[in-house]
Amino acid sequence: MSMEIAKEKAENQTWRDLPLELLISVMTNLEIEDNVRASAVCKPWYEAAVSVRITDQPPWLMYFPMSRNSYEFYNPSNSKRHTKELPKSLAGSKVRYSKDGWLLMCKSISTDFVLFNPFTMDLVVLPDLELWHGYQLVGFSCAPTSSDCVVLIIKDYDPGHVTIRTWSPGETTWTSMQVSSQFLDAKRNYVVFSNGLFYCFNLRNSLAGFDPSLRTWNVLDISPPVCPDHIDDESWYEGKFMVGYKGDVFLICTFGNAEPLVFKLDLTLRVWVKKENIGSLTIFGSINSCESRTYVHEGLLRDSIYFPKLCDNENRCVTYSFDEGRYHPRREHNVNWGKQPSSENIWIEPPENALELI
Incomplete structure (x- = not known):
């Protein structure tokens, strides 16, 4: 040539x-x-x-019957349900947080926290909190099988002060610190671990960050999300969910049957940016756990948010599709929760061999 x-x-x-x-x-x-x-x-x-696209496995939905001596999984990929018995030591316990297939649990009259894997039945008992009642925000960074795991518990122990306690695998006591802050005013557990920080959100729409490696707590100078004119103040303070995805943090605001609002945290501009849609993401939201996926199972919708139920008087899974601009029951996922409170439903990440374990 x-x-x-x-x-x-x-x-x-x-x-x-x-x-x-x-x-x-x-x-x-x-x-x-x-x-x-x-x-x-x-x-x-x-x-x-x-x-090069990786199809993410969707999270499973988990709930506890009123007896609280067992729990049930629901796999949205095949619409199958599976029931397992709780260890006797956990009977009556409630889930406070979920991440990486593990649950942070405690009983309502106790401050003894445990990390529990409902698939493998592994159990990690955390040190006694010494009757430290009144915690408001709890979470953990990753599964306790990792040395990077940090469990975080926060409360405003004294007026004007925030008390933070952490625990990591191998430690026999909680590490405690107290900082001057007026941050806490939380009824729901708004905690997301992203980029090495615990992000905490409160009812006043303030955002704070805790760095477990440096042990620093800062109320961030972030402009709060803007409340639409048609939303009343009481509705604006309720019905929020926070979720992370690959370093990004999203805030989902719900108002009964109205269209949910989605905001993405922009740390550079120091503001919550309103999003018209979530693109190829699928978000699974519940009070004690939120999960996010891309390229989920083809039977599930992208650019959508899945809720175990929109409110307590609903009795089955509800999806909001940004593409369609509406809510609709997922008939193919017709799980009848009856009168089960929405707070008792948890999205959880199943292991790859989940079907073998149940």
């Missing part, structure tokens, strides 16, 4: 002529929204984009 022909061929090459290996390398580093856009360019780009 002459130099002239080779030069002309090189000049006529387009992006679609890139080798498949190079295309795959590029697609691997794209965010999901960009991956979807790139897949529409041409057939080679579509093949490369689809080849």
Whole structure:
């Protein structure tokens, strides 16, 4: 081949002529929204984009019957339900937080916390809190099987002070610190661990961050999300959910049967940015646990939020689709919760071998 022909061929090459290996390398580093856009360019780009997409396993829905001596899983991928007995030591306990397939639990008349894996039945008993009643925010960073696990419990022990206690695997006591702060005013457990920080949200729409490695607590100078004119103050303070996804933090605000509002935290601009939709994300929201996924099982909707029930007088799973602009019951997931309070329903991440364990 002459130099002239080779030069002309090189000049006529387009992006679609890139080798498949190079295309795959590029697609691997794209965010999901960009991956979807790139897949529409041409057939080679579509093949490369689809080849690196990972289908996330959706979380399972978990609830406790009124007897509180057992619990039930619901797998939204196949609409099947599975029941297991609680360990006797946990009978009557309530879930306070869920992450990485583990539950942080305690009994209402006790401050003895435990970490429990309802799939493997593994149990980690945390040190006694010495009758430290009145905690308001609780959470943990990751599964206790990791040395990076940090359990966080916060309360306003004295007026004008916030008391923070943490525990990590291998420790025999809680580590405690007290800081001057007027932050806490929380009825729900708004805690998300993201980028090495615990983000905590309160009813006054203030946001604070706790860094477990530096042991620092800061009420962040973040402009609160803007309340729409048609929403009354009481509704604005209730019905919120916080969830993280790959370093991002989202706030979902619900108002009965009205359209939910979604805000994304922008730390650079120090503001909550209202989103018209959530793109390829699917969010699973409940009071004590929120999960987020992309490329979920094809039977589930993207750009949607799944709720165990919208309010206590509902009796089955409800989905809000931003694409359709409406709520609708998921008939294919027709789980009748009866009079079960919505606070008793928890989204939980199942292990890959969940079906073998149940």
